[in-house]
Amino acid sequence: MSAEMGKEILLDVQHLSYHFPLTKKMEIKAVDDVSFKIRKREIFGLVGESGCGKSTLARCIMNVYKSKGGSIFYKGLNVCDAGTFRKNQKMLQTSRQMIFQDSDSSLNQRMKVCDIITEPLKIQHITPKRGSMRAEAEFQMYYVGLDAAYLDKYPGELSGGQRQRVAIARALAMEPELLVADEPIASLDVSIQAQIVNLFKHLQKEHGFSFLFIAHDLAMVEFLCDRVGVMYRGKLVEVAKAGDLFGDPRHPYTKALLSAIPVPDPVIERARKRIEFDEKDFCCEGTLVEISPEHFVLERGKEG
Amino acid sequence: MSSLLEIQNLSISFHTPRGEIEAVRNISFSLSEGEVLAVVGESGCGKSVMCKGIMKLLPACAQIKSGRILVNGKDITGYGEREMCNLRGSFFSMIFQNPMTALNPTMPVGRQIGEAVKQKQPGISKKALQERVLELMQLVGIDSPKERMKLYPHHFSGGMRQRSVMAIALAGNPRILFADEPTTALDVTIQAQILDLLREVQQKLGTATIFVTHDMGAVARVADRVAVMYAGKIVEIGTAEEIFYDPRHPYTWGLMQSLPAFSRGKETLHTIPGMPPTLIHPPKGDAFACRNEYALAIDYEEEPPMFPVTDTHYAATWLLDARAPKVTAPVGRGRK
Ligand SMILES: Nc1ncnc2c1ncn2[C@@H]1O[C@H](COP(=O)(O)OP(=O)(O)OP(=O)(O)O)[C@@H](O)[C@H]1O
Ligand SMILES: Nc1ncnc2c1ncn2[C@@H]1O[C@H](COP(=O)(O)OP(=O)(O)OP(=O)(O)O)[C@@H](O)[C@H]1O
């Protein structure tokens, strides 16, 4: 499939870094010299242990954080450049959307679901395709599998998974070209997860959406994503097509990570042994080397 | 022998301007010391409301309509806020679904864990308190706890916040831990560690756990028993082996079929058709009927009772009635 997927690059992240100060002397390299591309109509998965910098990277891409080094090109525009960003602000704010991790707390508790979903449309003065704001909200609700009866409720009256779907519906209402989805399905039950994953696939195939899909559920990532990047301590350690990454992981961290995928079978799962990753195997000075077509692994750099 | 927790015919409703929402409907189960009961089911089916209802943490518009809650054989259904306060933290403790709202954004994480410790041991010395906080942070796998204890929740990654919440919940050595999706924000490695930690704590201290999750892999790893909920009811309950290898309720079948493992090599994942009913006027008969490809005529008329499959395994589906046609489950051991 990737052959005809077109080589047109939608997002190009180059040597991106972002650091948080921890104490006066110490800082956290949340994102450390990360480079990767997302093509048009591609679902790029980003996985890695908790705290490795996935959300920070996503926020840099969405201009929520101002990166401390490197550049991000979206449709060829360097969005890290303040002038370029300002000039293209409306396009950038409509054609890129993000579903936040903890999107619960990003929903305005005092607004009804209907208004939450259509708020971005109002802010950007976009005429709803389906006639009225209400009809638009109803359509998106249907898309994410929520009954229209919830439109007049407040977030506090919904369950965790229902709120999450409201967040997804809000992002989809903008019909973005790039959807950055940070853990969009973790709080949903498996059947709705499947429904949302099918929906994402449909949006990719039929409407040409591209995705940055951040998730801990590796089985789902394998199923949904075209290419996958593995992060460890702010670094990308391996990038490959999903099949290659899951079939032939090369970096020791990737191997350890994949060995931790839980299996829905009590006897197998309780007996399963994980491969432990030894931090000493990690060298942060390396560079990504292409070991086979489109399969990149972080290897110790000569100059390091 | 009395169990640690026993729930008898519990029903909980919300009174809203739009009508009564029957979030939990006639639930019964029991929990023994040291046992892990996993609760799975569609989003909005009442899992969180059930947990909060037992701990009496629901808003004022919620009401326990009927049923009894027994702890160690003692009826606590009528307990007021003061008596519940004594139980919370020491007898049962809850890890909430959303780690961000469970933490106070204006207080350093270390201090929040400290507060929880102080509630149980008011006289604790400053030094011992700090040690206990560090110990708890280490227990849940937060590195450089000394530096990190001074940081605020928004400085933490999603997973670290969740681990902090876990540390707070464990501070009082509770007998029952309600863990509402404790691992959804965690990566598989930490998740496995936390699940093993849950197991360890529970074996060491005999803590029983009610583990709400959507992750069937996690269920397989830690659960002794599994309860499957649909539209406010428990529709199937049994040991982990019984639920995974010999599920009987069509909704449980649907859940298992939705897993990516079931659709390997296919273009789309299996989904359960339709939407769960809203709980304002739950449908007559079996609430799952209109989404159930195996539905019988009676499903639309009369609610199925819990049919016993074994001593430990029950399912509420008319398919288990002697008069029902025989159907083969699309999942379970037969498939392997
Ligand atoms: N505002 C902040 N101030 C200081 N440190 C931060 C801040 N936000 C994140 N960090 C740190 O940056 C690192 C990366 O965090 P990030 O949230 O990007 O991780 P993540 O990969 O998304 O993790 P998770 O899977 O748990 O969500 C972590 O070590 C975290 O403690
Ligand atoms: N404060 C409230 N007022 C009115 N209705 C509520 C309130 N809280 C929850 N509900 C409703 O009760 C039902 C059960 O909610 P609950 O939070 O228990 O779901 P859940 O099973 O935990 O779902 P999830 O897996 O999505 O977290 C939902 O339909 C929800 O809309």
Ligand SMILES: [Mg+2]
């Ligand atoms: Mg994150």
Ligand SMILES: [Mg+2]
């Ligand atoms: Mg819940």
